[in-house]
Amino acid sequence: MPRRILNSKTFRKFDEEKAREYAVIANEVFAPIYPVIAAQIMARCNVGTGLCIDVGTGTANLAIALAKSTSLNFCVMDLSWDILDLARENIGREGLAGRVSPVAGDVHRIPFQDGIASLVVSRGSMRFWRNRPAAFREFARILRPGGKGYVGGGLGSSVLAEEISQEMIRRGAEWQNKPKTKFRKSDSAEWEVIMEKAGFSEYEVICDDSGTWIYFEK
Numbered sequence: 204m205p206r207r208i209l210n211s212k213t214f215r216k217f218d219e220e221k222a223r224e225y226a227v228i229a230n231e232v233f234a235p236i237y238p239v240i241a242a243q244i245m246a247r248c249n250v251g252t253g254l255c256i257d258v259g260t261g262t263a264n265l266a267i268a269l270a271k272s273t274s275l276n277f278c279v280m281d282l283s284w285d286i287l288d289l290a291r292e293n294i295g296r297e298g299l300a301g302r303v304s305p306v307a308g309d310v311h312r313i314p315f316q317d318g319i320a321s322l323v324v325s326r327g328s329m330r331f332w333r334n335r336p337a338a339f340r341e342f343a344r345i346l347r348p349g350g351k352g353y354v355g356g357g358l359g360s361s362v363l364a365e366e367i368s369q370e371m372i373r374r375g376a377e378w379q380n381k382p383k384t385k386f387r388k389s390d391s392a393e394w395e396v397i398m399e400k401a402g403f404s405e406y407e408v409i410c411d412d413s414g415t416w417i418y419f420e421k
């Protein structure tokens with residue numbers, strides 16, 4: 204696969220320099236959210252073995268947190284090679300290279316065979332996807348029957364969100380202007396169409412203190 208996969212706006216958002224900036228934020232500021240979100244995922248999905256695919260993994264912090272609390276194996280996928288290099292560093296530092304494998308790929312055309320995954324997770328990536336129905340069709344394809352998914356965005360809790368906001372502002376970020384995940388009434392109808400087209404009859408939109416997430420079962 205070529206080193207540069209996509210010539211897209213998203214790719215430029217996660218080029219080498221931006222990837223390094225993101226790694227610092229994920230490893231230093233967001234660090235406390237990943238174990239909390241991992242626990243929320245496990246409480247909901249209860250999938251402790253098999254293969255988990257973390258889509259738009261960034262520096263693999265969520266997969267690392269999940270690896271520490273389960274026996275799952277992981278493929279952590281991202282379309283940015285630069286961010287995957289930093290994910291590899293994090294995975295190595297945690298001694299998880301045997302269980303967590305970085306893979307380059309786009310959510311719209313996931314490079315895995317049908318029915319391979321027991322669990323699909325993704326945090327903070329969906330807002331970059333240009334075609335959510337296509338992405339969810341891919342999730343339906345790669346999940347095994349009975350497999351589960353937990354995809355969306357959030358900072359774990361309102362307390363953590365407030366602490367992160369303070370720290371980001373302290374670091375000089377224009378955090379007040381960061382896009383917030385809003386959930387409108389019309390979104391319910393949109394999700395119904397997306398999930399029906401993808402073939403998921405069991406799903407739930409979670410919109411609470413933890414963020415906005417779509418939980419689904421195949």
Ligand SMILES: C[S@@+](CC[C@H](N)C(=O)[O-])C[C@H]1O[C@@H](n2cnc3c(N)ncnc32)[C@H](O)[C@@H]1O
Binds near residue numbers: 264280327331332
């Ligand atoms: C805000 S970061 C979130 C990273 C990580 N999931 C986390 O929670 O820290 C979004 C990530 O999604 C990736 N991404 C965006 N669009 C993607 C796509 N179409 N396919 C795969 N990854 C994508 C970006 O390269 C980036 O690493």
